[in-house]
Amino acid sequence: MWQQLRRRFGVPLAVAIISLLGIWLIAMVLLPQWQMIDYSFHPSLLPSERGGVKDVWSLTNYATFFHNDIHLAIFLKTIWSSVLVTGLTLIVSYPLAYYLAKVATPGQAALCLLLLIIPFWINEILRTFAWYIIFAFKGPLNELLLALGWIDRPIRFLNGDTGVLVGMVYAYILFMVFPLYNAIESLDTNQIRAARDLGAGWGRTHRRIVIPHAKPGIATGCIMTFMLAAGSYAVPALLGSPGSRWFTQIIYNWFFEGGDWNQGAAYAFLLLVLCIVFVTVIMRVFKVGLGDIAK
Amino acid sequence: MSSSRFFSWALKAYLLVFFVYLFLPLVIMAAATFNESRFPTITPWTGTTLQWFSALWADSGMWSSLVNSLMVAVGVLCLALPIGIASALFLTTVDGRGKSFIYALILSPLLTPGVIIGISTLIFWRGWGLNGGIALTVIAQSAFIAAYVMLMVAARLQRFDRTLEQAALDLGASQWQVFRRVLLPYLKPAILSAAVLAFLQSLENYNTTLFVAGYDTTLTIYIASKVRTGLTPAVNALALLMILFTVGLAMIYEFKRRREAASRPG
Numbered sequence: 001m002w003q004q005l006r007r008r009f010g011v012p013l014a015v016a017i018i019s020l021l022g023i024w025l026i027a028m029v030l031l032p033q034w035q036m037i038d039y040s041f042h043p044s045l046l047p048s049e050r051g052g053v054k055d056v057w058s059l060t061n062y063a064t065f066f067h068n069d070i071h072l073a074i075f076l077k078t079i080w081s082s083v084l085v086t087g088l089t090l091i092v093s094y095p096l097a098y099y100l101a102k103v104a105t106p107g108q109a110a111l112c113l114l115l116l117i118i119p120f121w122i123n124e125i126l127r128t129f130a131w132y133i134i135f136a137f138k139g140p141l142n143e144l145l146l147a148l149g150w151i152d153r154p155i156r157f158l159n160g161d162t163g164v165l166v167g168m169v170y171a172y173i174l175f176m177v178f179p180l181y182n183a184i185e186s187l188d189t190n191q192i193r194a195a196r197d198l199g200a201g202w203g204r205t206h207r208r209i210v211i212p213h214a215k216p217g218i219a220t221g222c223i224m225t226f227m228l229a230a231g232s233y234a235v236p237a238l239l240g241s242p243g244s245r246w247f248t249q250i251i252y253n254w255f256f257e258g259g260d261w262n263q264g265a266a267y268a269f270l271l272l273v274l275c276i277v278f279v280t281v282i283m284r285v286f287k288v289g290l291g292d293i294a295k
Numbered sequence: 296m297s298s299s300r301f302f303s304w305a306l307k308a309y310l311l312v313f314f315v316y317l318f319l320p321l322v323i324m325a326a327a328t329f330n331e332s333r334f335p336t337i338t339p340w341t342g343t344t345l346q347w348f349s350a351l352w353a354d355s356g357m358w359s360s361l362v363n364s365l366m367v368a369v370g371v372l373c374l375a376l377p378i379g380i381a382s383a384l385f386l387t388t389v390d391g392r393g394k395s396f397i398y399a400l401i402l403s404p405l406l407t408p409g410v411i412i413g414i415s416t417l418i419f420w421r422g423w424g425l426n427g428g429i430a431l432t433v434i435a436q437s438a439f440i441a442a443y444v445m446l447m448v449a450a451r452l453q454r455f456d457r458t459l460e461q462a463a464l465d466l467g468a469s470q471w472q473v474f475r476r477v478l479l480p481y482l483k484p485a486i487l488s489a490a491v492l493a494f495l496q497s498l499e500n501y502n503t504t505l506f507v508a509g510y511d512t513t514l515t516i517y518i519a520s521k522v523r524t525g526l527t528p529a530v531n532a533l534a535l536l537m538i539l540f541t542v543g544l545a546m547i548y549e550f551k552r553r554r555e556a557a558s559r560p561g
Contacts, residue, residue, distance in 0.1 A: 001389040008388050008460070010470030020381035025400050028438040032415035039418050095309050103306065112310075114549050119317055121541040123499030125518050126534045130320035132522065133327055133335055140323060143338040170320070202302050223406065231408020234501050238522055248410050248502075255506065261418060268414045272407065279406055290399055 033272075040266035061266035071250055071267075078247040079274065081161060082229035085168045089176045089225050090218065092169060097180035097217075098210065102189060113181075120174045128238045131167045132158070135239065163239035164246070171235055172228045176221035183217025184210060219286035226282075227275050247271060321538060328531040335528040350529040357533065360517035363429060367504075367513060368497040370433035371440055375493050378437065379444025380486065386445070387452045404439035412438050413506030427509025435507045440496050444489040451485035484555075491548070495541075 005014040041057045049055065065071055100109045119127060134141050135157035142154040157163045187210060195205045211218070236246035251271065254264030283289070327335045331342035351357060382401055386394070404412060416435035417427060425431055455478070463473045479486075501515040508516055521530050 001391060001393070004389045004391075005385070008470070009384070009474060013471065013474055017381040017385050020378045021385050021397075024378045024382070024438070024441055025397070028416070028434060028441075029400065029404055032419035032438075033411075035419040035422065036411075036415040092313070095306060096313055099306055099310060103303070110549075114545060115314060116317070118542055118545050119321060121495060121499075121545060122321070122534070122538055123501065123515055123518075125499075125501055125515050125522070126324070126537065127320070129518070129522050129530065129534065130324040133324055133337075134320055136334075136336060138338065139336055140338050170316075173317075196299075202299070227406060227408055231410050231502060233410060233505060234519060237519070248408075251410060251414070252505070255414070255417075265414065265418060268411050272411050275406070275408060290395075290402060 036265045037269055039262050040269045042262055044260045044262040061263050062270075064263060065266065065270065074245055074250060075247050075270065075274075077161075078230055081165065082226050085165060085172070085229040086222050086225045088165070088169050089173055090222060093173055093176040093180055093221065097177050097184055097214075098206075100177075100181050101184035102187070102192065116174060116177060124171055124234050125238070127171050128167050128235050131163065131170060132238055135163050135166075158239060159241045159243065161240070161244050164236050164244060167235045167239040168229050168232060171232075172225045175224040175228060179217040179220035179224070180214060181217070183214040183220075187213045215286045216288045216292040219282050219288045220292065223279050223282050226278050230271065230275060230278075324531055325535045325538060328528055328535050330528065333527060335526060335531050347528040347532040350527065351532040351536075354529060356512075356517060357514075357529075360512045360514045363508075363511050364498055364514040366429055367432045367436065368494050370429065371436050371493055371497040372490055374433060375437040375441040375444050376486065376490060378441040379489060379493075380448050380482070382441065382445040383448035383452050386449055387455075401442060401445060405442050407439070409439070409500070409502030410506065413503040416503075417506050427507050428511045429508075431507040431509070432504055432511065432513065435503050436497050436500055439503070440493045443496065444493055447489040447492065448482060448485050451482060455481055491544075495544075 002014065002018070005017060008014075009017065040061055041059070042055060043058055043060055045052075045054055065075075096112075100112055104112060133139055136142075137154050137156060137158075141157065142151075145151045146154065191209055191213075192205055195209050200208065231248060232246065233248045233252065236244065236249060240246065247267070248271070251264055251267045254260050254267060258264070323337055324335075327337050328347055329343050329345070330337055330340055331344045331346070332339070386398060386401070413435050416431060416438065420426075420431055420434070459477055459481075460473050463477050464470070468476070499515060501519065504513050504516060512520075518530060518533065
């Protein structure tokens with residue numbers, strides 16, 4: 001590898017390239033992750049006790065998690081809700097991605113893509129804040145439903161998970177639409193036409209032609225959406241209530257309210273493991289590799 | 296034929312609903328800026344006012360957090376751009392054993408939840424005496440933004456014609472000159488778009504920054520704390536300004552892209 005770099009760029013540039021890459025991967029990715037994992041297997045100690053007799057590897061921090069029914073329940077709820085968000089986002093995004101890739105003219109598609117990007121250049125906090133206004137107890141949604149006579153008294157949307165789910169689908173839609181769009185776009189339109197000519201209905205054409213072809217896109221979109229949903233802090237913090245806490249909020253509390261970084265590191269590692277498991281499962285189920293995801 | 300017509304009609308209706316869903320929240324948020332009500336809402340409309348813009352202007356916390364955000368974003372550009380470009384050069388030059396492992400490592404920050412990147416950076420650098428603040432935020436954000444830069448630069452590098460390099464070398468250029476005069480000019484558009492993306496990603500980041508910002512509150516953290524405590528429509532005024540800023544940027548970007556596409560032969 002060094003030879004190839006040197007031959008193309010010369011020694012000084014090759015050294016610069018290797019150093020920058022090395023600093024990044026070692027000091028900014030690998031070592032911090034390793035340190036976090038190491039932290040999670042140590043008890044929380046005073047600075048004076050570090051390196052002393054009490055500074056041993058232990059599973060205490062993980063035992064704390066598995067013995068805490070509330071935290072366990074929140075962890076499971078985070079998984080289930082994130083899967084739900086991922087599924088909902090997929091359903092909402094698919095027709096749009098199909099339209100952009102196969103129905104729209106190039107001009108229409110470019111316009112739609114631009115329209116799609118605009119809300120996503122505004123940060124997640126503000127996107128979520130917009131829903132906070134809509135869902136407020138005396139907000140426009142309740143007023144509208146009251147005016148239509150569909151409800152008798154305002155609903156507290158911000159109590160419970162409804163607000164969180166809607167807010168997350170809204171916040172992460174783009175991460176599903178783009179991979180789907182890229183995947184469907186590469187499908188030869190003649191295949192769809194052929195299926196139609198041979199008598200396949202719309203449902204069947206999608207089930208047998210479009211969806212199998214879009215698999216890598218579906219996998220990528222699902223992985224990104226799940227990861228963002230499970231790791232989200234802003235949406236549950238703004239649209240949730242104390243009764244609908246997210247696992248990230250528990251992690252945050254260990255760090256900045258409980259002051260137990262080792263315990264927090266253990267919880268963070270559990271979240272990381274969850275995401276790795278999800279990515280692996282999806283890549284197996286859809287039979288895609290890492291290269292497909294990076295597209 | 297009728298089923299096909301039904302589907303195309305349904306698709307159009309769906310599109311309409313989708314874009315209303317996409318933009319209505321932003322419109323409502325923007326509209327609430329002009330409502331006199333002390334709490335940001337559009338129902339009931341208590342009177343039209345511009346007072347929330349002056350309230351925003353007078354908010355010193357907002358200004359200092361904006362300055363922090365800009366400093367972080369500039370720092371991220373200085374760190375993530377060189378790293379991302381170097382990684383792209385690395386990946387498009389070498390092959391052989393170990394490359395796919397390094398490739399997986401490079402992509403891993405994109406598949407790691409932002410909170411984890413923040414937490415691991417916080418823990419690691421505490422061991423070196425560096426606590427939460429602007430410097431740590433720059434490091435933590437660059438850890439994953441560099442991967443985006445790499446993807447964008449690598450996409451353009453893959454279409455690069457290596458014979459150009461060979462020609463320059465044959466004509467007596469040094470390797471440094473080839474890099475400086477041939478490769479970098481070719482990569483310039485990709486580096487510029489990557490810089491814009493990195494800048495925006497840095498400005499809007501919340502999950503990672505939350506853990507590493509320390510007392511150097513950034514704009515997103517400031518907005519989030521405002522939403523939870525002491526919420527007034529001044530936040531909406533800020534949101535409206537940010538929307539206008541992004542729409543403006545998006546339009547410039549789109550305009551440039553179209554002009555470039557038009558000037559490209561074929």
